Structure formats: C-alpha cells, structure tokens
Amino acid sequence: MPTFDYIVVGSGCSGAIAAQTLVEAGKRVAMLDVGEANPSSPSVVPDKDYVALRETDPEQYRYFIGEKASGVTINDTGKGAQITPTRSHMLRNVEDYIPLQSKTFAPIESLGYGGLGIGWGLQCWEFSREEIARVGMNVERTIAAYETVAKRIGISGTNDTACSFTLGELQSYQPSPDMDRNMQRIYRSYLRHKQSFDRAGICLGRTPLALLTTKAQPGRKTYAYRDMDFYDDNDKSGWRPWMTVDTLREKPNLTYISGFLATRFTERGPVATIHGIDTATKRPTAYRCKRLILATGALGSARIALRSFNTTQGGTLPFLCNPYTYVPCVQPALFGKGAEPRKIGFGQLSAFLGDEAQHEDRSILTLYSYQSLMLFRIIQQVPLDFADARPIMQYLSSGIVIAGIQHSDKPTPHKTLRLHKNIGNLTGDELQATYRLGNEEITGQRQRELRYLKGLRRTGLYPIKRIQTEHGASVHYAGTLPFSTTEKPYHTDPSGRLYGTRNVYVADSSPFRFLPARGLTFTLLANAHLTAENVLKHD
Amino acid sequence: MEQLLETEAAALSHYLVGDKPTKAIKILYREAVAARHDTRREKAFDVAVRHPTLLPYLDAYDAWFRPSSQLRQRLHLMFSILEATPEFAADFLPSKRSAWYMLILGLLGIRGILRLAVGGLIVKVWGL
Ligand SMILES: Cc1cc2nc3c(=O)[nH]c(=O)nc-3n(C[C@H](O)[C@H](O)[C@H](O)COP(=O)(O)OP(=O)(O)OC[C@H]3O[C@@H](n4cnc5c(N)ncnc54)[C@H](O)[C@@H]3O)c2cc1C
Numbered sequence: 001m002p003t004f005d006y007i008v009v010g011s012g013c014s015g016a017i018a019a020q021t022l023v024e025a026g027k028r029v030a031m032l033d034v035g036e037a038n039p040s041s042p043s044v045v046p047d048k049d050y051v052a053l054r055e056t057d058p059e060q061y062r063y064f065i066g067e068k069a070s071g072v073t074i075n076d077t078g079k080g081a082q083i084t085p086t087r088s089h090m091l092r093n094v095e096d097y098i099p100l101q102s103k104t105f106a107p108i109e110s111l112g113y114g115g116l117g118i119g120w121g122l123q124c125w126e127f128s129r130e131e132i133a134r135v136g137m138n139v140e141r142t143i144a145a146y147e148t149v150a151k152r153i154g155i156s157g158t159n160d161t162a163c164s165f166t167l168g169e170l171q172s173y174q175p176s177p178d179m180d181r182n183m184q185r186i187y188r189s190y191l192r193h194k195q196s197f198d199r200a201g202i203c204l205g206r207t208p209l210a211l212l213t214t215k216a217q218p219g220r221k222t223y224a225y226r227d228m229d230f231y232d233d234n235d236k237s238g239w240r241p242w243m244t245v246d247t248l249r250e251k252p253n254l255t256y257i258s259g260f261l262a263t264r265f266t267e268r269g270p271v272a273t274i275h276g277i278d279t280a281t282k283r284p285t286a287y288r289c290k291r292l293i294l295a296t297g298a299l300g301s302a303r304i305a306l307r308s309f310n311t312t313q314g315g316t317l318p319f320l321c322n323p324y325t326y327v328p329c330v331q332p333a334l335f336g337k338g339a340e341p342r343k344i345g346f347g348q349l350s351a352f353l354g355d356e357a358q359h360e361d362r363s364i365l366t367l368y369s370y371q372s373l374m375l376f377r378i379i380q381q382v383p384l385d386f387a388d389a390r391p392i393m394q395y396l397s398s399g400i401v402i403a404g405i406q407h408s409d410k411p412t413p414h415k416t417l418r419l420h421k422n423i424g425n426l427t428g429d430e431l432q433a434t435y436r437l438g439n440e441e442i443t444g445q446r447q448r449e450l451r452y453l454k455g456l457r458r459t460g461l462y463p464i465k466r467i468q469t470e471h472g473a474s475v476h477y478a479g480t481l482p483f484s485t486t487e488k489p490y491h492t493d494p495s496g497r498l499y500g501t502r503n504v505y506v507a508d509s510s511p512f513r514f515l516p517a518r519g520l521t522f523t524l525l526a527n528a529h530l531t532a533e534n535v536l537k538h539d
Numbered sequence: 540m541e542q543l544l545e546t547e548a549a550a551l552s553h554y555l556v557g558d559k560p561t562k563a564i565k566i567l568y569r570e571a572v573a574a575r576h577d578t579r580r581e582k583a584f585d586v587a588v589r590h591p592t593l594l595p596y597l598d599a600y601d602a603w604f605r606p607s608s609q610l611r612q613r614l615h616l617m618f619s620i621l622e623a624t625p626e627f628a629a630d631f632l633p634s635k636r637s638a639w640y641m642l643i644l645g646l647l648g649i650r651g652i653l654r655l656a657v658g659g660l661i662v663k664v665w666g667l
Pocket of ligand 1: 295
C-alpha cells in the first residue's frame, strides 16, 4: 500500500491552502482527489471581451451555451445557473459517486479538480471577531491567517464606510476593480442619500474579491474587464484553488493522485489509512499516512466521518447553510443604454444592516449587473411570447441588476444529515438531509429582506420579484463536525483533529459552529491554513 | 426527420428574429434536439410549425398557461442558439435606444396580451 507522511484529500479551496502550508514547510504531501478535469483546458475562449466575442466568434456557442446546447435547461435561473458549460465539469459524477437524497435541501457539490472553487464568485469576507469566536476559531490566529491567505491569493477591496463589514482588519489588499455603469450610479445615489441610509441602518460598500487588480502574481495577470468571469480564467486574475494546486504540483514534494473516491478512514497506532474506490476500475484501494487531512467539503467530510465511525457511534450530524434569496431589480435610468464592453461580472457592491452588529441573525445583500449571463437564462420569466419578450428584455437588460441576499445560519434539530444504506450506489449508501427553518428564522429573514429592498428603491433600483431559492442554493455549507473543547463523537478539537482519532484532521468548513451571513470561504481558507499549521505543530 | 427539423428550425428562427437560420444554426438546432431524446410531438407544436402564422398566438398562450410545453422548450432552444450566433448578436445585446422606444415596447406588451387572447381561442377551437 502506498504510504505518505501527509495526505490531503480534496483539491478544493480548503485542500489547496492546507497542502500549500504543508508543502511550503518542506513536507512530503500527497493530495488525493476525485479531481474531474476540465476537458476544455487550455481554454476554448478567445482572449477578447464579452461583446466582441458575441459579435464576432462563430464558435461562441461552445462556451456560451455548450456543445449541443447542453447548458440550456428549461429553468435556467435555478440552482447553479452561473455554472456555465466551460465549468460544468465541476458537477460531473456527483450524482453517481456522492448521492444525496432530500426533499428539503438541494446542495451543489463538486468532485472537480478545484472543487466548488472552479466556479466560485470570489467574494472574500473577513468575519468580525465576534463571528470568528462563534464559529469556534481562535480570534487572533484567524486574523493573522486571513493576512497569510490574502497574500497568497490576492484580495481586492476598498477602505470605505462599509469596510468594517467587508475587509475587517485586513491589511493586505489591492484596490477594488472599477465599478460598471449600473453600480456607479447606485453608489453615487447611496452617497447622495447617505444620511437617510444611515437612519435606515443600511451601509453600502465595495465587495471584497479574490481578484488581482493592480499587482500581478507569478503566472497570474491583473483583471482585464472582459466580462467573461463566468466562462474563463484566461488571465488567472481571479483566484481559483486549482491554480494553487497546479503550482504545488510543480514542486517535488507534492504528489497529486486523481481518480480516488475516498470512502472512510481507519487508524492503527500512529498510522492512518484512507480507503476508497479507484474511479477508473471501480475497485477498492487505499493509502497510508502519518497524518490525514480531510478537505472534501463539509458534506463530503461528513460522509467520510459517518462511514468511518458508524459501527461505534451511530450518527446524525448537524449542518449549516446560508438561506439565500435573490431579487431581480431594474434601474430604469439605465434602460436602452447599449452594451458595455469594459465590465465586470462579479459582485461589486454589498449592503449591510449596520444596526444589527451585535445580533447573531444577520443578512447581507450583494449586487451584480446582468449582462454576460445572456437573455436566454431569464427570458422565460417574462410571461409573454418570445418574439415580443426579446426586444423588451434587450431594452431592459442594460438596467438589470440582481440582488442576492444571504442570511446567517445556526444549528437547530431541523437541519440534519444521516447516512443510509443504498446498495444500488457505488459506495453502497447515500446521504439524507433534512433542512427546515423555524418560523422565527423565516420571519426575521423576511423582515431584513424587506428593509434592504426598501433601501434599494431609494437608490433608483426597483425590485421586481423576491425569489426564495431552494435550501442549498447559496452553496455555503458547514457545521457537520463542529469544534468542541470537550471530547465528543463527531466533533473536532480546536486544532482541527477529529475526536476519536489520533491523526485525522478536518481542514474544510465542517467544524464551523455558526455560519455568518457573509460568504464563508475566506474564513474556510484561513481555517485550512491554521489546521495545517496545527498538524505541523503536532509533529 | 432531418427535413422536419429543418422546417422547424426555419419557422422558429423566422418567428424569433425575422430571418432564416444559417446552415450552422440548423446543424446546431438539429444536434441540440437530438441530444435531448425528445421524441414526443405535441399537437400544438406540430400545428405551430406547419402553420407558422399561428406561432405567436400559441407561444403567447403557452407562456402563461403551459410554460414547459414542447413549443416553449423548442423556442427557448432556438432562442439560445440564435443568441450565441454572431449574425444575430445585435438582436440580443443591449443596444442604445431613446426613451421613446419605451412606447414601442408598451405596444409590444399590449400585442403580447392580445396574442394571448387569440391563442386561447385557437387552443379551444382546435382542441390543442
Ligand atoms: C457558483 C458558486 C459561487 C460561489 N461564490 C462564493 C463566493 O463568492 N464567496 C464565498 O465565500 N463562497 C462562494 N462559493 C462557495 C465556495 O465555492 C465554497 O465554500 C468552497 O469552494 C468550498 O471549498 P471546500 O474545499 O471546502 O470544498 P469543495 O470545493 O467542495 O472541494 C472538495 C474537494 O474534495 C474532493 N472530494 C470530495 N469528496 C471526495 C471524496 N469522497 N474522495 C476524494 N475527493 C473528494 C473534490 O474533488 C474537491 O476537489 C461559491 C460556490 C459556487 C458553486
């Protein structure tokens, strides 16, 4: 059986950063991964901006709608609408290899090389000190880890009135990218009416992104405003985990092994073994190591832990997921304005309810301009014949803005995971999830959403319809193996080690005991770095 | 079958952008339909393709009452293909218009509602 010093399972955000910390410390590391690869690598997208590509490239269907229009589905605004054909490999084999059954929860999981980070929206929030403590992490070390991660991946942000909510105490950042027409207008209007926003307790500022804007990194250029953010990574200005893994693979002390579906671990003395299935042969296979680091995502690590402990510990696990509502809005002042070639597709502005700083129930709103996701994704929402709907939407499209509202989440008995036998599946089981919000949670969320929408109207942005997505659509999952200072089954100690094991660590968001409203990924990266540091300390 | 799909592609494209589909568009449409393994043929869709003058009315009706009908699905497919074609980029990309254009759009909206009413009649009379 192949044996390594350190094994990291997963090449997503957490796996990439954990492996980087270990490799940079000079350790010999193996990264095991299902690692579905991008078939269109190198990129099939020419290096032009969105408008130029639309006007000139006869092959554009390949990346905009996919071969055989595979990217066109009947409900294009649903879950994962922003996962375009060039990124669809991130969803490959998920239903077969890691099935999940639920009537109340529909997550997006990934077995891709780079995990969910293949398509993530780059928003990088620093949690407040209170939030870090509630998550269960060490505050001072986490603040320092944010800095380390920011230097590695490159963060852009602005020191504006909202920066205590966005960048927190972060020092290492580049300027935010230029706003597009829609956002400039909204922001100007916000500044003009700032006093009334202050009275309403709403604070608006630039969204921090894992995006290089002014300072390039080796192999990565600065952002070129091509508005192709949903389709390619040609300039690598936005950080994606596979970029880090690509770099690590050039080093002699990292071995990357794909096509391995981890199922469970065992331990004998100081040696941990990770068992799994070779996805090419469908045969069982295993690897041994001194320290095993799971970075398979909160749901993925839950599966592995449940299988590994099942015989002795039974198991229903808690989990967390930010509830998510999105609201298509229009800014009439910008109707009929023509296409904008120099533009950004990522979230640009975010709003916070500042008067709730001390509350655990919080929400955040992020604004995106709609252009490069094209009309075909929204046209069916118009209750008119296509021929009339097309010119209408074409005219309105320059003024369409999408507001995404995310709410914090805390564990309750109605958010649970269990592993059930299903011999029809490759692993002989499936995860079953139940996710229900309590009435109080729902009421609080609706009230905050309405406050935001009222505020937006003041900037000349008019909400059309509030769309509550299925639970799971935020793609922010955590809390399956929570941090605990006392030894308990299915819990993680403060260093990231799974209780009941000697050498098995969890580096993803599984240990988070609370999920603030702001996206978790920056904190997940900080936690992965800290966990790897803890592993090194235990040596 | 190939001939049928060509006729279908021509009718849908003409209805959506007022133009014939290029050869490349026809091929894309054919491949996209084949990949969907959708062998059923709903009566309303069949009628709409054989009598393209009825297309707007049946489409308007389906937009309200049968959003997942075969007609809506195929129109959506053709819409997406046309949108991802440089020849028709100008029909889909945001374009500069004066505020008066709102008036025209208002009329289009009213036309859409009238089409819906006529579509309802056609569906009832023809039993579609
Ligand atoms: C469209 C989209 C937009 C997003 N935008 C944002 C955003 O703006 N801000 C934000 O904070 N978050 C965002 N997210 C969420 C963010 O992507 C995730 O929080 C993050 O990527 C999770 O990383 P992870 O390493 O924990 O897990 P994953 O990304 O799930 O990675 C898991 C890895 O483990 C491997 N793996 C899984 N199971 C097994 C197994 N059994 N055996 C072997 N290998 C396995 C997979 O191949 C993969 O490499 C977004 C997500 C999506 C999809």
